[in-house]
Amino acid sequence: MELTKDSYSIGEVAKLFNLSVPTLRYYDQEGLIPGLKKDSTGKRIFNLQNIDAVQMIECLKEVKMPLKDIKRFMKWNMEGDSTLDKRLTLFNNLDKQVSEQIKQLSIILKVINYKQRYYQQAIEDGTEKYVSQNKTLLNEIMKS
Amino acid sequence: MELTKDSYSIGEVAKLFNLSVPTLRYYDQEGLIPGLKKDSTGKRIFNLQNIDAVQMIECLKEVKMPLKDIKRFMKWNMEGDSTLDKRLTLFNNLDKQVSEQIKQLSIILKVINYKQRYYQQAIEDGTEKYVSQNKTLLNEIMKS
């Protein structure tokens, strides 16, 4: 993502992040983009900080943080130095949680790879009768 | 998870997977646990295959697959060899998608680590005034 200008319209931001315009309005309404300004005619103007906020929202959504928690974090941001410790704690927890998520996904990826081999073999055989049915997925997972 | 018996009650399965009993009933109702039987009094009896299905549901939920897609996959399972290619394709796609998810999460983890350092420094300084404000998150992310 190349940011050449220093302010963007809602439609431009929507395209940048592959979000709908109403979704961005909804985020603004919910207080997820603090400090977002409007011009004299009422149009939203996204500056680089606002775009950064949207980027952060996308990150936090990706790691399954609910919007209300994202909102709380954005509020802390606006409240200044008094919330520094809360924000550090938040990211310390996120660190653990996301590391755990990555581990989980790696295990799941192994399960997926097992299934790929299973179905490849079954297709070769023309049937899944002959591929190991007795082993449970659980066992495969535990072999991580 | 140690499976010692070869059949389990809904309550036991709920505990195994940290799901609520109504959630399991809901999954059954939605056709996500094909072949789940009931005893003479109407109680659900989960055999190892059913537990395997629940395990698979949990995996697929983790990688953000909607229940209706999970249901479709479970249906393919019941339809036998005629759906082998569909199922292989499914897992081939999942492979790509989950690999991508892991990459994304690794980038996000870096962002989180950056934020941890940022707030640690800010707390040391007593304020975030002095820590680099000019760099956008975007830049940090792109440095992956």
Place this chain on the structure above:
DNA sequence: CATTGACCTAAAGTTAACTTTAGGTCATAT
């Protein structure tokens, strides 16, 4: 000068994934 396109608000509607409620069956423990 009218129409098109990008924006706006407020409010209602939608969907997925559950959860809750209300009422009932059974086996077991007191």
Place this chain on the structure above:
DNA sequence: ATATGACCTAAAGTTAACTTTAGGTCAATG
């Protein structure tokens, strides 16, 4: 024999995260 705990169904309710609708402003274009 009654009360407790684990199960059952059917149906209604909830919540999050959007999306859609209806109606309106404003600048540029044919």
